[in-house]
Amino acid sequence: MAERVGAGRKAWWVVVDFLVLIYAVFPVLWILSLSLKPTSTVKDGKLIPSSVTFDNYLAIFRSDVFGPALRNSIGIGLITTAIAVVIGAMAAYAVARLNFPGKRVLVGVALLIAMFPQISLVSPLFDISRALGLFNTWPGLIIPYITFALPLAIYALSAFFREIPWDLEKAAKMDGATPGQAFRKVIVPLAAPGIVTAAILVFIFAWNDLLLAISLTATTASVTAPVAIVNFPGSSQFVEPTGSIAAGAMVITVPIIVFVLIFQRRIVAGLTSGAVKG
């Protein structure tokens, strides 16, 4: 930093950063705390548990719902991400680089889908899903997820594709590449940060979804983790499943953190520097 920051200013920023950090992390810590408390102390209102137990975690994994639900969530999330990013990349490339009839309509419809309230589509989707025999199956969730995730992917990716200098593609063509090779060997590697960003967004969307999952699934064949958490029973009908819900919430947070940690290093700015002058 060329600019010297005064000590007073620095202290002020430390305070502000700390407040923001607490605001963001406190709920997570609270849930973590809840998940570690035995049922007897769940309602004691203390952040630091007086006694720590992993019973909640053991319980949810011992139940025959959460394990399969987690598997469903991961599988559905990954498949959705893969398909949405591949299709999204091709569509975004077309939107960013080509002029074709109906381009504005395509972009408009994509925006419309992204903004459409999903709740209003739940009943028709339910009917369609049953009529096609997709109810309570993986494809039954993957297909609507892709529909809703694609606009997201297209928008995120077309912004990245637009940043890549045209000349690189022309150069690839002159060097003997087919349009497909130019796309795979030059454009995609350069758009990698964008593709990873889009993938994370799509995965989080699919991973977090509750509305569609709760409407279009019924059994462990396709129930996802959020649905499983909602349906947790207490250990008896008189006990609230607070601890189990907290444990479940912690468990489904982990993959997202891992996902972001793995890929954040790929999201490096300035990857395209040096391609053209300057």
Added chain:
Amino acid sequence: MAAIVLDRVTKSYPDGTTAVQDLSLDIADGEFIILVGPSGCGKSTTLNMIAGLEEITSGELRIDGQRVNEKAPKDRDIAMVFQSYALYPHMTVRQNIAFPLTLAKIKKGEIAQKVEEMAKILDLTELLDRKPASLSGGQRQRVAMGRAIVRNPRAFLLDEPLSNLDAKLRVQMRTEISRLQRRLRTTTVYVTHDQIEAMTLGDRVVVMRAGVAQQIGTPQELYDTPVNLFVAGFIGSPAMNFFPAQLTDVGVSLSFGDITLTQQVHDIVTAHPTPTNVIVGVRPEHIEDAKLMDKYMRLGALVFEVGVDMVESLGAEKIVHFTIEGASAHSAQLTELAAESGVGENEFIARLPAQSSATAGERIELAFDTTKLAIFDADTGANLTIPPATG
């Protein structure tokens, strides 16, 4: 190695604008040809059409006698160097240069060997494992050249390859490109807006304006016998001086004197449909300091007095800027040139020997040899001092 023929090639866009019109050009095998002109004259479009990056609206492009209009760039076996260099930022220099060979599915060992050879020629050996981001402008330029040369294509296309370099490096790379081309003897089409590059590099130069080739010839031909005002004003630095004049029975009448043309020149001028308003063009080096001329030379010269605006003393010579009252020449082609170069009307330049006494703010007698001038039609811009058949 290839001969490239453009046969009445035209490029027009759906909105009705025409970028290139009826361009016919025979490029011989091994020839170094330059497309030059102000921005928007269609030179880059022409290059892109040869490359296959832009479609040809009408006309035919033949490489070695074969029509290639419909062929994709990769099937034309032509390499191109871009103004922006267009190096692949995610690949090392080695991978960049090897890229065309990898695509051509050449054996790995052979690729490595060719890349090493190329690096040696272009002095890139130490840089092979670097990424383009950590290279200087000149190094990037050389990598771009290497990537083009390494697969031994039938022709090179260079799109303003030097315009991103600083002045010194530009001169250095210019000689390097010239040397490389003479060594490889590969047909080369080079686009530039810089007439000095055009003059120094090309076997032949195509001067373009508004999508139309104005003149195609060797640099000397363009300089000595420009076909119109545009070429006359574009080629040469400092630019040719233009004075308004009227045709008379025996010669031309300028605002500062009359000139009698030789019978030979007069015959050529009158062979054209002759307008009354003409423009007389004189190269700066053909204007002399009248004081330094002997009596005999003064006889054949037109002597006139001017006010000196500015003197640039270059040691070996003096560049003298001067004005003549009421002597600005008007022509559409000149207006276009002035917009490009920023030279105002009624500003003239003479290249005088160093011993001339020209001083800014004073008056001086200048003269020019009346046999070394060009006469242009003020309306059409055509050069009336060359026979109509070639004009």
